[in-house]
Amino acid sequence: MTTFVDRVELYAAAGNGGHGCASVHREKFKPLGGPDGGNGGRGGDVTLVVDQDITTLLDYHHSPHRKATNGQPGAGDNRSGKDGQDLILPVPDGTVVLDKDGNVLADLVGQGTTFVAGQGGRGGLGNAALASARRKAPGFALLGEPGESRDIVLELKTVADVALVGYPSAGKSSLISVLSAAKPKIADYPFTTLVPNLGVVTAGGTVYTIADVPGLIPGASQGKGLGLEFLRHVERCSVLVHVLDTATLESDRDPVSDLDIIEEELKQYGGLDDRPRIVVLNKIDIPDGQDLADMIRPELEERGYRVFEVSAVAHIGLKELSFALAGVIAEARAAKPVEEATRIVIRPKAVDDAGFTVTLEEEDGIYRVRGEKPERWVRQTDFxxxxxxxxxxxxxxxxxxxxxxxxxxxxxxxxVAIGAEDNAVVFDWEPTMAAGAEMLGRRGEDHRLEAPRPAAQRRRDREAEHDEVQREFDDFNPF
Structure with a gap:
């Protein structure tokens, strides 16, 4: 059964906003008390959060579809709908978020780091919020906006200081088991290790993490063997340690050629040329292993490698290796640039920025309107x-x-089309004859909500209407 997954496709859907309510307040002896429709609730967000206790993406491999709850609709008596509950998805430290095209959206490193994968939709306004001096009784409310839906890819890249690389059965798992408290599976057959193993090592005053990367073979950078599935786990490491088997039972292999093959695979993968290398000649407790280590050590040192002879079984040379790694890691940490405090850059919109664009699409012969406000207003409208x-x-x-x-x-x-091609509202444009404010004054008015006029004023209005009708009759009758 699969217990470790480091790449999944996740389908995240945020919650939809609740619709606003169109309601008129009613009570005894006051049947039209004005609009009292409440606003809809906000839809829940989908948020990824780094959790140090999570080490695999297995949960999302089995359940890739995740959705936050919707906001509740508003109700009468000025009752707003309940907001949707945010969906928090814990991910391992070192998770990279990509879109379907492979573009990096976020690199989540460090406990508590967050990324909003889906933004919840806004709730619609009720008619109480839409009421104004000119629009006293709106007979409509705004719809809630749909939540953001996104298909993303999660890739886990192990966060460790040291990566142990080498052929299968070179002794990487045995080495990490004696250097740290990690307990990986150890056996005498290739590809025993199928998942990266992490261990914590303390050497003097330096504490660092070490990763046992599953065995690589020729063609790994093209996907052979475990291939790209685990080459990504060496990207974040500060030091690469080549573990070479000096007691291999295969007659067509030798430690130097193993090193050259692994280096070629790392070169083909790319991005690792600047990492310092250390070579570990393992299994020197075997007589033939010690003899072979003595033969190839001068050649490796001529190439510029620091070489350590160890035996994970007999615990030979482990202390020297551990302190040497600590020194290299301390230098790498000191060389890292100090992270500056986050600078907030404010970029105000230009004074002449209308917030939308109008373009003529010659092929279809329509005018397309694109902009945040027009598209949001269309989504909120009940047609x-x-x-x-x-x-x-x-x-x-x-x-x-x-x-x-x-x-x-x-x-x-x-x-005229408002919105993107796949989700646009298209209509035949008819220019308005009146200004928007004038038209707005006639929409939403209800004379039943107006205060009654005094009797004297009503009498004067009736007399004025009678005089106007009489003048029209006199103008029409020539006799």
Missing amino acids: NNDEAVGYLADRLNRLGVEDELMKAGARAGDG
């Missing part, structure tokens, strides 16, 4: 409600969309 559609038209008009359409050459009856 089954004429008053809501009129409110959308007023908002677009005030934003200047109609003026830009005219400047772009649009004429009455031309097709």
